[in-house]
Amino acid sequence: MGMMKRFDERADLMGRMMRTVGAADGMPADVTLGNTLRSAAQRCLGCEKPEACSHWLDDHQDGAARAPDYCPNADLFAEWxxxxQG
Incomplete structure (x- = not known):
């Protein structure tokens, strides 16, 4: 897979995961957000389970409480x- 296609795939998976677990609505609006998102994207890019992630997301289209344990950003997304939720 070409590098640009991989970037696009992982960005899509990360965005879907954030929306599915409700993390997108809880991102902090502070000066650290850019660096935190870059780090999260790097972890996603290095993840070895994109197919499992895609299948998990397909199975949880109505939302989920938490990202799967194998997600390298599960703790961050849980925090967000x-x-x-308040």
């Missing part, structure tokens, strides 16, 4: 999801 908790922020969104």
């Amino acid at each position: 999801s908790a922020r969104a």
